[in-house]
Amino acid sequence: MTQRPEIRFVPLASPLHSSVVLVVGKDMALGEIGGRxxxxxxxxxxxxxxxxxxxxxxxxxxxLLAPKGLEIKRLVILGLxxxxxxxxxxxxxxxxxxxxxAAQRRAEVVSLVVDAPSATPDQVAKLAEGAVLRAxxxxxxxxxxxxxxDNGNGGSTSRVDIHCAEPDAAAVAYEARGAVAEGxxxxxxxxxxxxxxxxxxxxxxxxxxxxxPGLEVEVLDAARLRELxxxxxxxxxxxxxxxxxxxxxxxxxxxxxxxxRPPICFVGKGVVFDTGGISMKPAAGMEDMKxxxxxxxxxxxxxxxxxxxxxxxxxxxxxxxxxxxxxxTATRPGDIxxxxxxxxxEILNTDAEGRLVLAxxxxxxxxxxxxxxxxxxxxxTGAIMVALGKEHAGLFSNNDRLVKELAEAGEATGERVWHMxxxxxxxxxxxxxxxxxKNIGGRFGGAITAAQFLQRFIKDKATAWAHLDVAGTAMDSxxxxxxQSWGSGWGVRLLDQLVAKHYE
Numbered sequence: 001m002t003q004r005p006e007i008r009f010v011p012l013a014s015p016l017h018s019s020v021v022l023v024v025g026k027d028m029a030l031g032e033i034g035g036r037x038x039x040x041x042x043x044x045x046x047x048x049x050x051x052x053x054x055x056x057x058x059x060x061x062x063x064l065l066a067p068k069g070l071e072i073k074r075l076v077i078l079g080l081x082x083x084x085x086x087x088x089x090x091x092x093x094x095x096x097x098x099x100x101x102a103a104q105r106r107a108e109v110v111s112l113v114v115d116a117p118s119a120t121p122d123q124v125a126k127l128a129e130g131a132v133l134r135a136x137x138x139x140x141x142x143x144x145x146x147x148x149x150d151n152g153n154g155g156s157t158s159r160v161d162i163h164c165a166e167p168d169a170a171a172v173a174y175e176a177r178g179a180v181a182e183g184x185x186x187x188x189x190x191x192x193x194x195x196x197x198x199x200x201x202x203x204x205x206x207x208x209x210x211x212x213p214g215l216e217v218e219v220l221d222a223a224r225l226r227e228l229x230x231x232x233x234x235x236x237x238x239x240x241x242x243x244x245x246x247x248x249x250x251x252x253x254x255x256x257x258x259x260x261r262p263p264i265c266f267v268g269k270g271v272v273f274d275t276g277g278i279s280m281k282p283a284a285g286m287e288d289m290k291x292x293x294x295x296x297x298x299x300x301x302x303x304x305x306x307x308x309x310x311x312x313x314x315x316x317x318x319x320x321x322x323x324x325x326x327x328x329t330a331t332r333p334g335d336i337x338x339x340x341x342x343x344x345x346e347i348l349n350t351d352a353e354g355r356l357v358l359a360x361x362x363x364x365x366x367x368x369x370x371x372x373x374x375x376x377x378x379x380x381t382g383a384i385m386v387a388l389g390k391e392h393a394g395l396f397s398n399n400d401r402l403v404k405e406l407a408e409a410g411e412a413t414g415e416r417v418w419h420m421x422x423x424x425x426x427x428x429x430x431x432x433x434x435x436x437x438k439n440i441g442g443r444f445g446g447a448i449t450a451a452q453f454l455q456r457f458i459k460d461k462a463t464a465w466a467h468l469d470v471a472g473t474a475m476d477s478x479x480x481x482x483x484q485s486w487g488s489g490w491g492v493r494l495l496d497q498l499v500a501k502h503y504e
Contacts, residue, residue, distance in 0.1 A: 095130025239330025
């Protein structure tokens with residue numbers, strides 16, 4: 001897994017490194033360290049702020065080089081904004097901005113001074129999490145190093161010392177935040193890997209090798225999937241020389257009352273490469289289809305995060321890993337297959353394959369684990385990007401409370417969702433004359449009919465279920481303060497927030 005930078009929490013009075021990022025409040029409000037530096041510099045800090053029209057608004061910055069009277073080479077002053085109006089996600093974004101400032105200066109070790117007396121240990125931990133998330137860079141296959149030591153993300157910084165009022169408490173709070181960041185790193189690594197290096201078997205092997213105490217990992221090979229009757233999932237894989245796999249991850253972390261409660265379940269689509277099969281995609285942009293396992297990557301990262309932070313919950317993660325290829329053995333348009341549920345599916349378009357994978361996984365987890373909650377994630381349709389762009393994931397659900405919980409978690413983490421409709425009129429569009437259903441519903445409402453298809457595999461309508469279409473957010477979703485990577489790791493923080501707030 002990509003290595004994370006070292007984060008240390010130290011007292012405010014600890015010696016500063018030669019490169020310093022100083023976080024200050026609105027209107028250039030200086031705290032203990034800022035006031036000391038201002039005095040030592042003979043007023044240079046406020047003078048520079050006035051000359052640059054710096055007001056301390058969120059993520060605004062100015063830089064002082066070799067400031068007079070100070071034993072530091074670089075000082076970057078970074079605005080916090082009004083601490084009273086700064087939300088958790090704002091602290092994470094601020095941490096990402098601080099890392100960007102540090103990395104651009106190419107200092108190996110940087111002092112990040114939280115010069116805001118009102119900052120709580122939890123807020124400082126979130127700032128550290130944001131810095132680590134921004135630091136991610138996938139450079140596994142780069143063999144040439146740049147002359148300036150660029151780490152692939154603009155610098156060579158390997159450690160940040162965070163100077164804060166309560167370093168011990170911040171370090172404790174960061175244990176959980178660091179676990180979530182580790183899960184995001186895993187998800188990003190998986191999405192960024194080229195498909196020749198990450199087939200179904202290799203993906204399964206990586207998950208099986210996760211050495212996390214208490215996390216049980218079970219790999220179901222193709223023979224076992226056939227025994228279980230997963231005809232829909234196997235229909236996607238049959239055109240590839242690489243056999244299908246499914247991986248079940250179990251975390252039995254519930255304590256007290258939570259110990260006996262049914263698990264919550266996360267299901268991920270893991271199409272390691274999607275050519276579209278016989279219904280082949282256009283060549284332009286097909287290389288991005290290495291990321292068609294973004295849902296499985298998120299579930300994997302989430303399960304790692306829950307185990308690392310010892311979440312007080314019983315959780316199941318399952319991913320279906322296949323490659324969708326055209327060949328003499330591939331599924332043809334018009335073929336009819338039998339799913340694990342016994343329902344038959346007429347495959348009119350082999351590029352609508354992710355829903356076939358999820359259909360069997362959804363049925364399997366209900367049969368085996370009887371979960372109280374199911375959330376599936378998939379880079380399922382281009383149609384969701386037509387509707388929502390890359391700013392939100394599409395949310396479909398049979399449970400209003402779960403919709404509300406996911407929406408709130410999205411606002412808290414910045415991984416936002418948008419509630420999309422379901423209904424009988426849409427469901428009729430996937431009725432088939434030749435089988436129980438067909439796998440596409442026509443030109444219009446493609447993301448909705450895909451969700452309607454999945455809903456047919458929820459056995460008990462009383463079971464809370466949500467489907468997240470992450471086609472626009474899991475890969476190539478734009479760069480921001482927390483992510484400069486093609487693979488975003490989207491969903492790990494969202495679902496961890498959901499679990500932490502509502503299910504522990």
